[in-house]
Amino acid sequence: MxxxxxxxxxxxxxxxxxxxxxxxxxxxxxxxxxxxxxxxxxxxxxxxxxxxxxxxxxxxxxxxxxxxxxxxxxxxxxxACLWRLFEAGSMDGVQSVETARSFLAGLHDSLEPGNFDVSMQQVGDDTLAVGVxxxxxxxxxxxxxxxxxxxxxxxxxxxxxLRAVQRSIPDDWIGDLAWLIQSSGQPGCRLLLLRNGTPEVDQSVRSNDDAVELFKTTVQAWRALSGQQPLPLGWLATVADEASIDPARLMNEAAADHQLLLENSxxxxxxxxxxxxxxxxxxxxxxxxxxxxxxx
Missing domain, CATH: 3.30.420.40 (ATPase, nucleotide binding domain)
Incomplete structure (x- = not known):
């Protein structure tokens, strides 16, 4: 061999x-x-x-x-992993990894920070920490x-x-993005809400029966936080089993939500x-x- x-x-x-x-x-x-x-x-x-x-x-x-x-x-x-977005200026460069490790460890049944491996990457001016x-x-x-x-x-x-999504959003799109994820053999589904390509909300449910109403409430609350006229909302669905959850049920027709097609070749x-x-x-x-x- x-x-x-x-x-x-x-x-x-x-x-x-x-x-x-x-x-x-x-x-x-x-x-x-x-x-x-x-x-x-x-x-x-x-x-x-x-x-x-x-x-x-x-x-x-x-x-x-x-x-x-x-x-x-x-x-x-x-x-397998946890993540957290730290806004620009919220951490200094020397302590950023240890701060992120402590925070992520606290999300995982209070494990000791030393049990976490953490990687950091820039997303615009912010820092995204991923821990496993x-x-x-x-x-x-x-x-x-x-x-x-x-x-x-x-x-x-x-x-x-996420990297593929960020690079595939159409150049003429001006608005927020709601990304629904349901993968093969995984219980429930996940919703990510992105602004300017940066994930601001990540919510998971283990039962698809609860997803529609819960996700609708989350989207409404998130959009109300901006304090400004909401931007258009594009929906991206990467769903392996559309029979388990219909993305169309999440879209708010009154607010002109619509499906966003990525330019991914x-x-x-x-x-x-x-x-x-x-x-x-x-x-x-x-x-x-x-x-x-x-x-x-």
Whole structure:
């Protein structure tokens, strides 16, 4: 295997949910993708409970795709990380990481800050802090090691998908953005509210039955906070199962809400179309696109 890996080194994007594993890679000038259903009870709330089982599954999937030289770029599941936006001037540069680590640790059952790995990135003038429990991050690293492939990069799937959204908003759009997320095999759904491309509100519900009324109330309260004439609101839905939640029910026709179409040209074709009748999960597609921005 080692000599094939050297001769056929191949960048492979990998994303995971509690129930599915997705991979995508470039073949000649075309991106391809394939998915597989994980064995039951392998992953819960973004935590790999059976690391060797998931690793073996990933290794077998890569072999089936004829990718002996796979070099993995791993996207952590939606529930694996926490984040917080710090406004400009709210932290000094020296203490920013420790401040963010302490804050995020307090959101996670009062874990000690030292148990959190934190990354920081600029979003305009503000700072976005992303944290993951160190043991969870190590568990996913162990998964890739069990697959016997090199790990080249780890990033949170939501950050990568957000990057794709920010770069795909039409140039002529002036307004706010409501982003509804529901991914394969995940309980409930999530709503992000963005202003000028920056996430200001992040709300999750575990039951889709509660989502519509709760999200409507959140949107109304958020828009009222500005104290100014509300900007137009564009809705973006990355929903794997539209039968579970209808994005149209969230839109306020009286306020001229409308669906926003992104200018995202990244596409991938299924390796085995006959086995992928449902298409690529819309959220996973955006997360993969975020890794490929500026790439061939």
């Amino acid at each position: 080692s000599w094939k890996r050297l001769l056929r080194a191949q960048r492979v994007l990998v994303a995971v949910t509690d129930s599915h594993l997705f991979c995508s890679w470039m073949n000649q000038d075309q991106w391809l993708w394939r998915s597989g259903s994980l064995p039951p009870d392998c992953c819960l709330d973004g935590v790999p409970l059976q690391q060797d089982v998931i690793g073996d599954f990933l290794g077998e999937l890569l072999q089936d795709c004829d990718l002996p030289g796979a070099q993995v770029e791993l996207l952590l599941p939606l529930q 429990v160190g043991s969870v991050l190590q568990a996913w690293i162990n998964v890739v090691a069990a697959a016997d492939v090199p790990l080249r990069r780890v990033e949170w799937s939501l950050i990568s998908a 990244w596409t991938a074709s299924p390796l085995m179309p006959e086995q992928e009748s449902g298409g690529l999960d819309p959220f996973i597609r955006l997360a993969f696109a975020g890794l490929c921005v500026g790439q061939s």
